[in-house]
Amino acid sequence: MCLELIMQSNSVARPRVSLPILAISSILLYSLLICGKFYEAMAADLSFSAAQVVMSGVRDHLAAVAGLISAAFAAIALLFPSVLRRAGTTPLRALMTVASAMLACGAGTLPRLAGLLPDEAVQGFLTDGAVLLVVCLLLTFEGLLLLAARPSRGEARPASEAASAVACMRAALFLFMLAEELSRSFLPLYTRDLYTPVAGLSETLMMGLPIGLFMFLVAVFTPFAGAWADRFGSRRTLLLGTLPAVAGFAGTAMAGSLVELLLWRSACALGYAVMFIGAQGFVARHTPADRRARGMAQFVAAVIVAGLCGAPLGGILADQFGYRATFAVSALLALAAVAAVTLLPADRVERVQRHPFRIADARALLANPRFLALLMFSSVPTKLMLTGYLFYLVPVSLHAAGETPAGIGRLMMTYGLIIVLLGPWVSRVADRTGRHALFAGLGGLVGGAGTLAILQEQGVAGTLIGIAALGVAHAFNNATQLALVPEVCRADCARMGESSVFAVYRLLERGGSVIGPLLAAALADRFGIQAALVALGVLGMLCGTAFCAVFLLAPSASPTAGEAAR
Known part of the structure; x- marks a missing residue:
């Protein structure tokens, strides 16, 4: 989905100015992190004083390389503006231009810096450089993507304004989700630092409590957030609902x-639930029916990209400045997201008849085997x-194996990368073949079997295999599970409405999110x-096997067989 978005035909706004600014900003950020x-x-x-002496020369070297590349971009903008105009015709070309500048920066700095390090630290440093x-x-x-979403001359004005609004919403969503993802690699460790003995509750249990x-609460707040968005509009709901999250991070x-x-x-x-539902509703309201899928693709891609950036970046910030400073950065990012929301157009409020959640609806669905x-x-x-596995056990086990928060975030990034690369392909193949149950079953088996690699490979290697296997499993599961819901609940969808069925499904599904860390x-x-780690792997294998037995070994002739039983 990310490739489809990045290859859109819209040109980047003012590439002669915006591309040099983006390139120079990226190089400066990269140099600072390196x-x-x-x-x-x-x-x-080395000792503190010796390290300071070496760092003085390193800073001068990095400043010289960054200054040289920045000067080259400025010269191109002044002398050859047509080059930047051609580079900005699509986001893909613009990204390749910025990437070439950053690769030049990396090639000019990483080898020299690696040569100053002891041999045992070189590999880790180069890996960190690639991740950054x-x-x-x-x-x-x-x-x-935000710069490419400006209204196009040849496009109808409402369509252009809608595309620009969706892009602005994506920016706000990305900033907020990035704020949340920064703590992904160290939240249990931060919880442990604050733990004080409580009768009947161990330190290990309390470390999982904040995630659970x-x-x-996300599950509890989600239905209310949807009702508020329908009643007051997404923009107003986002403004009022995300401000508590800023205070929460601070x-x-x-x-x-x-x-x-x-x-x-x-x-x-509260802020997470409001942002997630409010952004989804905003995209739905501001995209025409023939562009709804592409609009939702932007919504999903923003969440995935935030996850890819958040864990490694948050780990690095925690290593350099501490856990508390990283949460302060999260507060600033959430505040920036609120500022981006203020730029959104006010969406019209539709007085829709919502089907309220009823216990009877859940009972009716659960009666469908x-x-x-x-x-x-x-x-x-x-x-x-x-x-339970990725958010809780992975940080705790990797920390016990000697990994820093930055190293933990780098390893956790594998999960998101696999989903980005594999997920779209799996969705297309599953839709083309109609074998959603097959892919969902394979995902459960792969995830369970992969996490059991810890039995053969101890420490970091086994955990990394488990993270990768979980990425493959969820690339297989995420879309195919949603596709199976209306297939197995046709009569329920006809009676209750598909939206209500999905609402009940989402609410019950989130029970796994609550139970996992606990x-x-x-x-x-x-x-x-x-x-x-082994127990969760075995549980995943057993559940995957049971799913295959129900949906693959004993397929139902009718998706509504459960209805007859009622």
Whole structure:
């Protein structure tokens, strides 16, 4: 989906000015991050005073390289403006132009800096350099898409304004999700620092509590956020709903106890639910029916790209400045998202008749055995593995293996990269063949089997294999599970409405997100981290096998077989 967006035909606004600014900003950010990583590696081998002397020369070198490339861009803008105009005809060409400048910066700095490090630190430093290059390019990617969304001359004015509004909404969504993702690689570790003994609750259990509480409150707030967006409009709802999250991030940075942390994370959960639902509703209202899929693709891509950037970038910030400073950066990003929301056009409020959630609706759906099997053997385990394995056990186990937050974030980035590369292909093949259940079943088996690699490969290697396997599994699962819902609930969709069925499904599915970190923490507390990793892998395998038995080995002749039973 990202490739489809980046290859759109719109030209970048004012490429003669915007491209040099973006390129220079990216190079400066990249140089700053590389400088921080180099100092971290150097300080581990030298004394403070010796490291400061070396860093003085390194800063001069980085400044010279960045200045040279920036001067080259400025010269091209002044002497050969047509080159930049041609480079800005599409976001893809513009990104390649910026990428070439950043590659030149990396080639001019990384080898020389690596030569100053001890041999055992070179590989890690070069890997960090490559990851930071990808992160900076993804940040540039977001800026280019926003610059390419200006109204086009040959396009109808309403369509152009709608495209520009969706792009602005994507920018706000990206900034907010990036703020949330910055803490992904170290939140359990930060929780441990604030832990004080509580009777009956161990440190391991309490480390998983903020994630579980956050997911629970997101599930609770989501229906209210949807109702507020329908009643007051997405823009107004986003403005009022995301401000508590700004305070939540700032309060998390200053939390002095675990109770305070839970309180402020609850405010972040409110903002997350409002932003997620409000942005989705805004995109739906501002895209015509024939462009709805492309509009939603922007929504999904913003969340994925934020996840790719957030974990490694947040890990680096935590290593350099500490956990609290990183949450302060999250507060600033959330505030920038609120500022971006103020630039959105006011969307019209539609007085739609919403079907309120009723317990009877959930009971009716749960009486459908194939819907229950989809929920219990695929959807809930998928969310459970995401929050329990990836969000909780991975940071804790990698930290125990000696990895820093930056290293943890770099490894967790593998999950998002696999979904971005594999997800669109899986969706197309599944739609073309109509075998959604097959791909969902394969995803469950791959995820469970991959996380069991820890039995053969101890430490970082086994955990990385598990992260990659989970990325493959969720690339197979995420879209195919949603496609299966109307297939197994045709009669329910006809009676209740498809939106209501999906609302109940989403609410029940989020139960896995809540249970995941609490179950993982309980297992780790009772049996140890290694055993918890294995237990979740076995659970994933069992659920995947049960799903295949229901949907593949014993396929129903009618998706509504459950209705007859009622």
